[in-house]
Amino acid sequence: NAGVMQNPRHLVxxxxxxxxxxxxxxxxxxxxxxxxxxxxxxxxxxxxLQKENIIDESGMPKERFSAEFPKEGPSILRIQQVVxxxxxxxxxxxxxxxxxxxxxxxxxxTRLTVV
Amino acid sequence: xxxxxxxxxxxxxPEGAIVSLNCTYSNSAxxxxxxxxxxxxxxxxxxxxxxxxxxxxDGRFTAQVDKSSKYISLFIRDxxxxxxxxxxxxxxxxxxxxxxxxxxxxxxxxx
Numbered sequence: 001n002a003g004v005m006q007n008p009r010h011l012v013x014x015x016x017x018x019x020x021x022x023x024x025x026x027x028x029x030x031x032x033x034x035x036x037x038x039x040x041x042x043x044x045x046x047x048x049l050q051k052e053n054i055i056d057e058s059g060m061p062k063e064r065f066s067a068e069f070p071k072e073g074p075s076i077l078r079i080q081q082v083v084x085x086x087x088x089x090x091x092x093x094x095x096x097x098x099x100x101x102x103x104x105x106x107x108x109x110t111r112l113t114v115v
Numbered sequence: 116x117x118x119x120x121x122x123x124x125x126x127x128x129p130e131g132a133i134v135s136l137n138c139t140y141s142n143s144a145x146x147x148x149x150x151x152x153x154x155x156x157x158x159x160x161x162x163x164x165x166x167x168x169x170x171x172x173d174g175r176f177t178a179q180v181d182k183s184s185k186y187i188s189l190f191i192r193d194x195x196x197x198x199x200x201x202x203x204x205x206x207x208x209x210x211x212x213x214x215x216x217x218x219x220x221x222x223x224x225x226x
Contacts, residue, residue: 004158031212033212033213035216040123040218041218041219042119042121042203042216042217042218042219043159043203043205043214043216044216045213045214045215048212048213055212056211056212056213058213059213091158091159093158095212104161104214106158106159106160107158108156108157108158109156109157109158
């Protein structure tokens with residue numbers, strides 16, 4: 001039973017390029033969450049999605065960031081025109097259903113470095 | 116003021132010691148309280164969770180919540196080198212899906 005799969009594990013982008021981070025939830029999980037962890041900081045909530053719906057994007061920066069969770073395929077976090085401040089570890093978590101804050105399972109993260 | 120405050124450490128103790136990790140919070144609306152363990156280059160994994168004041172024990176781990184003081188703790192008994200990791204407290208609201216995390220405390224258990 002594979003856990004939450006994130007890829008790539010490491011991503012290097014030059015300033016101004018686009019970064020696409022992928023997250024495949026655990027089997028049977030239909031809720032996906034994205035968190036960002038800046039160096040020496042805790043995780044910060046970004047967005048909560050269900051299949052084809054964004055439920056809560058209150059933590060997403062207003063510009064350059066977008067997320068989707070299509071009917072088929074992984075959830076994608078997209079960062080356009082990356083800047084050095086976007087360098088961080090991005091974690092995805094999934095849960096079976098609503099109300100399952102205890103049921104979060106995190107992936108191992110994608111470490112984005114902007115050069 | 117951050118919603119959740121956690122001393123980042125680092126904290127270094129000898130093997131076998133009792134470890135106490137703490138978080139304070141400012142928002143009395145938090146209903147769920149969790150502790151996660153995060154090894155280097157890995158995602159957080161859930162250790163303990165509770166939604167009421169008092170103590171909850173699981174093996175060598177005890178989670179304590181004091182809602183009146185807005186203070187939560189995690190105690191680790193008989194600490195082992197394999198407990199060396201970053202420990203994150205996290206809190207959630209009733210009916211909401213997102214968690215608010217503390218900064219994390221980096222713990223090292225020395226053999």
